[in-house]
Amino acid sequence: MKRTSLRRLLGAGTAMALLAGGLVLSAPVAASAQTVTEASCSGDSLVSKTLEAGSSWQMCWRLDTYRGLVLDKVAYQPRDDAAPILVLDSIALAQLNVPYDTGATEYNDVTTYQVGGRRLQAIAAVDCPVGEVRSAWVDATRGDIPAVCIGEENSGLAYRSNISNDALYAAQGTDLVLHTVSRIGWYEYQTEYRFHDDGEISVRLGATGDLSPNDYVNVVNQGWPIAPGQEDFAVNHYHSAFWRVDFGIDSGAKQVVEKFATTPTGDYGTTGDTGHTAILETQLTQVSTETKTLGSNREAYRVVNPDSLNADGHARSYEIIVPRDQAYNLNPETDFDIAFTSAKSDEIHASHNLIPSKAGQMVTDYIADGETLDDPVAWVNVGFHHINRDEDQSPMPIHWQGFTLYPRDFAAQNPNIPEGRKWVNGDMRGVPNPNITPTPTASPAPTTEPTGEPTPTATPTTPGNGNGNGNGNGNGNGNGNGNAPTAAVTFGQSEVAPGASLAASAGGFAPGETVSAVMHSDPVDVGTFVADSEGSVDVQFLVPSGTPAGEHTLVLTGQTSAAVAQGTFTVASASPAAILGALASTGTDANRWAMSGLVLLIAGAGLAGTSWYLRRQRSVTAHA
Numbered sequence: 001m002k003r004t005s006l007r008r009l010l011g012a013g014t015a016m017a018l019l020a021g022g023l024v025l026s027a028p029v030a031a032s033a034q035t036v037t038e039a040s041c042s043g044d045s046l047v048s049k050t051l052e053a054g055s056s057w058q059m060c061w062r063l064d065t066y067r068g069l070v071l072d073k074v075a076y077q078p079r080d081d082a083a084p085i086l087v088l089d090s091i092a093l094a095q096l097n098v099p100y101d102t103g104a105t106e107y108n109d110v111t112t113y114q115v116g117g118r119r120l121q122a123i124a125a126v127d128c129p130v131g132e133v134r135s136a137w138v139d140a141t142r143g144d145i146p147a148v149c150i151g152e153e154n155s156g157l158a159y160r161s162n163i164s165n166d167a168l169y170a171a172q173g174t175d176l177v178l179h180t181v182s183r184i185g186w187y188e189y190q191t192e193y194r195f196h197d198d199g200e201i202s203v204r205l206g207a208t209g210d211l212s213p214n215d216y217v218n219v220v221n222q223g224w225p226i227a228p229g230q231e232d233f234a235v236n237h238y239h240s241a242f243w244r245v246d247f248g249i250d251s252g253a254k255q256v257v258e259k260f261a262t263t264p265t266g267d268y269g270t271t272g273d274t275g276h277t278a279i280l281e282t283q284l285t286q287v288s289t290e291t292k293t294l295g296s297n298r299e300a301y302r303v304v305n306p307d308s309l310n311a312d313g314h315a316r317s318y319e320i321i322v323p324r325d326q327a328y329n330l331n332p333e334t335d336f337d338i339a340f341t342s343a344k345s346d347e348i349h350a351s352h353n354l355i356p357s358k359a360g361q362m363v364t365d366y367i368a369d370g371e372t373l374d375d376p377v378a379w380v381n382v383g384f385h386h387i388n389r390d391e392d393q394s395p396m397p398i399h400w401q402g403f404t405l406y407p408r409d410f411a412a413q414n415p416n417i418p419e420g421r422k423w424v425n426g427d428m429r430g431v432p433n434p435n436i437t438p439t440p441t442a443s444p445a446p447t448t449e450p451t452g453e454p455t456p457t458a459t460p461t462t463p464g465n466g467n468g469n470g471n472g473n474g475n476g477n478g479n480g481n482g483n484a485p486t487a488a489v490t491f492g493q494s495e496v497a498p499g500a501s502l503a504a505s506a507g508g509f510a511p512g513e514t515v516s517a518v519m520h521s522d523p524v525d526v527g528t529f530v531a532d533s534e535g536s537v538d539v540q541f542l543v544p545s546g547t548p549a550g551e552h553t554l555v556l557t558g559q560t561s562a563a564v565a566q567g568t569f570t571v572a573s574a575s576p577a578a579i580l581g582a583l584a585s586t587g588t589d590a591n592r593w594a595m596s597g598l599v600l601l602i603a604g605a606g607l608a609g610t611s612w613y614l615r616r617q618r619s620v621t622a623h624a
Contacts, residue, residue, distance in 0.1 A: 035084050036251060037073040044134050047150055049176045053158070053197040053416040054079030057176050063136050063147060066354060067092045068115035069180045069191050073248075076199050076407075078415035085308070085410070087318065089248035089343070091203070093191060094379065095350035096184075097240040097334055100215060101222045105237075109184050111352040115191065121181040122146050131177070153177050155196060159414065161421070163428075167525055169418045173197050186212045190398065199410050201318075204402030205241045207384075210394050224388040234388040238328040241401055242350035245378040246343050249316055250308035257287040257340050257376050258317075262298035290367035292336035295324055301338055302408055303376055311412035312425070320378055321404040327383040332364045339379040341366045350379055420516070420525035489554055489567030497572045499545035506556050506565035507536040513560040517541060520553040531558070549573040 038046065041060035050056040059074040070092040075084035096109035113119060116138065123133045123146040131151015135144045158173030179192040188209035194202040215235040217223050223233030247255055262282040269277040280298075293301065304317035322337050329335040333351040341347060341363065346355040351362035358365070363379050384401040391397060413425055492503035509515055509531040517526045517539050526541035537556065549571050556565045 033083075035075060036086050037075050037084065040073045047176070047178070049150075049152065051152060051174050051176060051197040053171070053173065055197045055199070055415050056084065057195045058084050059178075059195075061134075061148060061150075061178060063116045063120065063138065063180075064092065065117035065139075066110055066114050067094065067348070068120065068182055069093075069148060069178065069193075071178070071193060074195075074201075076195070076410070078199065078411045080415075081411070085316070086248045086251045087199075087201070087405075087410075089246040091193070091243060091245050093205070093241065094244040094348065095240075095242040095333075095352070096189075096205075097242070097328070097351070098237060099240075099328065099330075100235045100237040102215075102217060102219070102235055105215065105235075107185075108352050111349050111354055113184050115182045115184070115189065116180075119182045119184055120145070120147060121183055121188070123149050123181065127179075127181055148178060148180050150176075150178050153194075155194075158197065158416065167420060167523070169421055169525075171416070171418070173416075175202075183209065186210045192402075198415050199407035201405040202402060203243055203380075203405065204400050205239075205382075206398045206400045207239055207386075208396050208398040210396055211388060211392055226388060226390055226393060234392070236385065236387045238326075238383055238385050239401065240328045240334050240381060240383045243380045243382075243403075244348065244350065245320075245380060245405070247303040247318065247376055247378065249303065249305040249318065252305035252307055254307070254374050255303055255305050255376055257373050258302050258304055259285050259287055259293075260300040260302070260319075261285065287340060287373060289370045289372055290339075290341045292339040292363065292367060294327075294329065294335070295322060295337040297324075301340075301378075303378065304408075310409055312409075314409040314412070316410045317408045318410070319406040319408045320380060321406050322380060322382060323401075323403070326385040327381060328385070329383075333362050334381060334383075336363070336379070337381055339363045339367060339381075340373055341377050341379065342371045342373060343375040343377045347377070350381075418525070419527045423514070423528060486563050487565035489556060489565050491554075491567060491569050493569075495570045495572050496543055498543055498547045498549075501540060501542055502569065504539045504554055504556075504567070504569075505536060506539075506567075507534070508563050508565060509535045509537055509556075509558040510561040510563070511535050513558050515539075516557050516559060518555050518557070519543070519547075520555060526554075529556075543571060547571050 035058060037048070037058035037060060045060050045062065046058070047061060048056070048058045056077045057075070058077075060072040062070050062072070064070045070090060071088070072090045073086065074088040074091065075086045077084040093110060093115055095111065096115070097106070098109060099106040107113070109115065118139050118141075120138045122142075128149035128151065130153050131149055133146045134148050134150060136147040137144050138147060152174050155173040155175045158171045160168070160170040162168045174197055176195040177192065179190050182189050182191070186209050187207055190204075190206040190208070192202075192204045192206065194204070196202070211226070211234050215237070217233050217235055219233065220230075223235045226232055226234050249255055260282055262280050264278045264280055267279045269279055287301070300319055300321070302317045302319040304315050306315050308316040310316055320338055324337075327334075327337055344366075346357045347353065347361075347366050348355055349362075353359060353361045380403050382401045382403055384399065386399075413422070487506050487508035489504050489506045496502045504517075511531060511533045513531050515529050515531055515537045517529060518524065519526050519541075524544060527539070529537050529539050531537045539554075539556065551568050551570055553566055553568050558564070
């Protein structure tokens, strides 16, 4: 008898475990083709990260003995796109030129002293408070060291918009950040790449460490006193950082460099605060051959793939945004802000090139043959004139220099656009805003004299609820600020878990009109939908994961008819029973896996009970 009960218990526990296991094993596996980045690297060399907003980045990383951190096959995938799109074939530091104002000293740190190899520092916990640290081989003495920090960091406000105070759309952004630390002499440098969730790339070099004790003079206008009184003049100097940016937009075989030039026409407008606003024209011209550029006011450059079009039919490109303040352009090695050359594997360093086939050459030599720019490389020079100060000792606070790669038409809209703003694509004037309830029509003014005896009604009129817009059928009080509901919303289920999908439907709208859906009590725009030919609309939306338990209201508003439908539903509490019941009929994969998890927990409890029963029976038998 005991054995029969035991077998039944085991059978029930096993069946439940198999059921749960079957649910897990039946999970659909999405088959996807290997990306360009994944075909170039794997394992720890591959970085593939989906950011909080839903967009993602892929890239390969490696360490070059001289240039330090090198990134290859950098690809970006906007949240709503199907696959990553290549942006860069590679990017790396190409030179760090450090001339001192006395003219006595000039260093080229990348090619003479190395940024990678023996100069690379082991990443400590203080260097990487967010993310993970990956190791790599750096030199024969140290072998593998923790070399690069990779993590997602907050970047501040991503966007904010509140058109006519109808609905606030705002979000905080995040970046995927990779950085290394190198020590060269008395200075320590942090090489950093920030990949924003909107497709922007920030390239930076941070300098910290200490002022060199070997470089002090008594010449007031070539240094700065950093001791008490007028003593110990630390020599001012430049840090000119050069990056080699090899573009590969959408793997295009032919890419084009274009120049934006904005010039005044000589005419002026008659409106505005000053009444004397210059009229400007912006022209776009192609840069067809290798060249150096020294940026002037109202001038910019971009690299575009004319064959790669976004959803609006516009060519994808990236603009290079360089600060215009402190470039050191006093010798042929540094006399440009941006230079463009055709990509060649033996043109790696901006100056004092170390590749034997072009040893000792610089960008000036690379452009001498004036080749056509079909596969462009941009050499970006960002200078920082370090006029020393008391605060620079010791250690010296980090100061940054860098530039931005700015996506231009890479996506047809904001890559992280909120659902309620997807309708904004082009001229907004004259387009019904699905976030704004139309302005109520004023009620007719009451007459001073009655037109006759009122006719009594058989049934008293139900008092209005104060929510009318003043143009109703006379049973409202006329001081509301919205339209009275004209229809009820029908829900697919009455109770739903936070984060789950909820279906709803309603009628009474104009055929084909846009209907906005807002969840209350705290108004949350959950999307816009289109009524069918009968004026009915079907809605499906995700209940925000942070929605508190209890009753909530869904309000649907027609943007042409101003018809309103509303209904209430219940958000389940966090108890397993409530969530299991609320998820049972939602039908989404996420909900099925949540149910599977609960089943696994129940199955585990059953097997644990079975195990306890077996141990109990063995104990009883042993002591019999």
